[in-house]
Amino acid sequence: MSRLGPIITLAAGAVLAAGLGVASIVAAPAAEQTAATADEATRTPEIGEETAAAEPSPSETPTFEDPAPVVPEKADYAGRVQGNGGLIAISIRDGKAIGYFCDGRTEVWFKGNAAGERLTLKSAGKDTVKATLGDGETDGRVSVGGKKWTFVAGTVKKPSGLYRASAVVRGAKIRAGWIVVRNPQGGYTQVGAASQDGEPVDVPRLDGDDPTGPVSVNGATVTPEDVDGFIEEM
Amino acid sequence: MTAIHRQPTRASVSLLLPLLAGGVVMVALGVYGRAHTPTGFAVGVAGFSAALPMKVWLTTGAAALGVVQVVSALSMWGRLGVTIPDGVHRWSGRLAFLLTVPVAFHCLYALGLQYDVPRVMVHSLLGCFFYGVFTTKMLALRKENAPGWTLPVIGGLVFTALVGLWLTSSFWFFTAVGVRV
Numbered sequence: 001m002s003r004l005g006p007i008i009t010l011a012a013g014a015v016l017a018a019g020l021g022v023a024s025i026v027a028a029p030a031a032e033q034t035a036a037t038a039d040e041a042t043r044t045p046e047i048g049e050e051t052a053a054a055e056p057s058p059s060e061t062p063t064f065e066d067p068a069p070v071v072p073e074k075a076d077y078a079g080r081v082q083g084n085g086g087l088i089a090i091s092i093r094d095g096k097a098i099g100y101f102c103d104g105r106t107e108v109w110f111k112g113n114a115a116g117e118r119l120t121l122k123s124a125g126k127d128t129v130k131a132t133l134g135d136g137e138t139d140g141r142v143s144v145g146g147k148k149w150t151f152v153a154g155t156v157k158k159p160s161g162l163y164r165a166s167a168v169v170r171g172a173k174i175r176a177g178w179i180v181v182r183n184p185q186g187g188y189t190q191v192g193a194a195s196q197d198g199e200p201v202d203v204p205r206l207d208g209d210d211p212t213g214p215v216s217v218n219g220a221t222v223t224p225e226d227v228d229g230f231i232e233e234m
Numbered sequence: 235m236t237a238i239h240r241q242p243t244r245a246s247v248s249l250l251l252p253l254l255a256g257g258v259v260m261v262a263l264g265v266y267g268r269a270h271t272p273t274g275f276a277v278g279v280a281g282f283s284a285a286l287p288m289k290v291w292l293t294t295g296a297a298a299l300g301v302v303q304v305v306s307a308l309s310m311w312g313r314l315g316v317t318i319p320d321g322v323h324r325w326s327g328r329l330a331f332l333l334t335v336p337v338a339f340h341c342l343y344a345l346g347l348q349y350d351v352p353r354v355m356v357h358s359l360l361g362c363f364f365y366g367v368f369t370t371k372m373l374a375l376r377k378e379n380a381p382g383w384t385l386p387v388i389g390g391l392v393f394t395a396l397v398g399l400w401l402t403s404s405f406w407f408f409t410a411v412g413v414r415v
Contacts, residue, residue: 006372007330013335020339023277094275168409200372223351228274232286233411 008170071095071114076161076227077138078181079153084100087179087191088142088151089162090119090131091227095118095123098227098234099129100162100177103141105200107177107193108144111234160188164230169220176217178206194218199209242411248380252373263338267347267358276344278336287415290404296337297400301392302370306342306378307389330396332367337367357402364395 071092087105092114097123099110105138110121110129120138121129131153139152165176176201177183178192194201194217206213206224214223236381282288308314338361347358371388372378 003376005324005377008330010369010372012328013331016332016335017339020277020336021343024273024275024339024343027277152286176328233407 005083010072021117032158042206056068071116071133075133076156077153078156078160078162078179081142081149081151082111084149087189088153089156089161090127090138090153091231092119093227096161096231098231099131099142100164100179101127101129101144102179102191102193103176104191104193109177158211158226159208161211162227163192163206163223163224164213165194165215165217165222165229166233167220167222169222172218172220173198174217174220174222176203176212176222178203178226180206180208180211182208196220236401239361249374249395252321252370253378255373256366256368258366259369260362263342263365264347264359264362266360267342270343270346272346273344276340278340282415286407286411287341290341290407291415292333292337292395293404296330296333297396297404299326299333300396303330303389304393307386311386319411337401353402353406357399358396360395360402364392364399367391367395 010106025153041056063198073092073094076089077172078092080086081088081101081103082104086101086106088099088101090097090099095114097112097114099112101108101110108123108125108127110123110127112119112121112129114133117133118182119129119131119133121131127142129140129142137152137154139150141148141150146194160182161176162181165174167174174194174196176192176194178190180188180190182188190206190208192203192206194203196218198230201218204217206215207213212219212224212229216222260406276285278285278288279292282291303323303326305314305316309316309318310320310323341358341361347362349355349358367388371385371392374384374388377384
């Protein structure tokens with residue numbers, strides 16, 4: 001072996017990392033901007049290159065010529081489901097959209113693509129959310145268990161929004177979801193549901209001022225995550 | 235240990251540069267992970283449903299090759315009674331290292347160094363440590379007058395760090411999220 005072998009190995013790693021860096025900067029100029037101005041991005045939807053940001057694939061070439069739909073790179077919506085009393089939350093990150101409906105008894109997670117102003121999110125079963133993104137809000141219909149309701153959900157900022165906890169504690173699979181909405185007159189409205197090995201269990205209330213603080217589900221301590229923390233797992 | 239007693243000065247001096255370089259790499263990665271604003275997005279390896287599964291499987295691949303590293307190293311030092319060609323150790327190591335690069339790149343570029351949760355903190359710090367000690371190992375390979383324990387100890391640290399990284403990422407993902415591609 002040449003004495004340079006180990007040096008070449010290190011250099012190859014550095015070159016690969018540099019290549020990934022260049023590719024990431026080229027592929028996601030919009031994502032870069034969003035990170036720098038995350039606060040403004042929530043309120044001012046930018047015309048972005050979602051097609052490029054949506055697929056983290058090196059073979060994907062950004063297509064800047066495409067008519068770009070008005071989809072924010074990052075947005076969080078939450079609001080009440082009319083005639084049902086439950087809450088719905090929809091979050092968008094880099095072309096991916098997730099939704100959560102919960103009325104305290106029934107909970108459904110949805111996911112889909114945010115490629116245009118019209119979103120269609122699907123659950124693991126047959127439930128759907130169809131929504132249209134508007135200026136600072138989204139409205140649409142949620143269909144759960146064969147019933148349909150309409151909703152209007154405004155953009156929300158932390159600590160309002162969608163939270164999820166997922167853990168395996170002593171062999172038991174703990175899952176929980178919450179929607180937290182700050183009331184205009186103070187305090188928080190929240191709804192959530194939790195399960196252990198698929199069976200519903202009592203859901204703890206999140207601390208409205210610190211929703212990602214640890215809570216106890218059926219005696220097990222779990223840490224709720226915000227959308228940025230769990231969206232990649234969905 | 236006899237090597238130390240015979241040549242105390244030369245032995246420690248020859249390791250000075252590899253250790254220093256490893257320390258620089260370790261600190262540089264940590265500072266970058268903290269100072270750089272995470273983008274939440276990074277280009278990675280195609281063929282997986284999302285970034286996390288990609289990282290989970292690349293890390294698992296690297297950890298498996300890490301086991302090959304330990305076994306082939308034992309053979310090199312005559313502890314197995316079986317001769318494994320030197321190329322196996324070199325190339326499995328190179329491949330393992332290259333597998334970790336897209337993972338670490340996504341960690342540092344898209345997510346950054348974080349302290350919020352114990353698992354994430356341990357993982358962040360171990361990740362920086364891993365590349366530092368790996369750099370030291372690569373550079374120490376070229377120091378023929380280094381003490382005899384150098385490579386087993388540094389190599390052992392690299393492997394330990396890799397196993398720790400796997401436990402705090404892939405193993406966590408398999409148990410908390412599930413096994414998926």
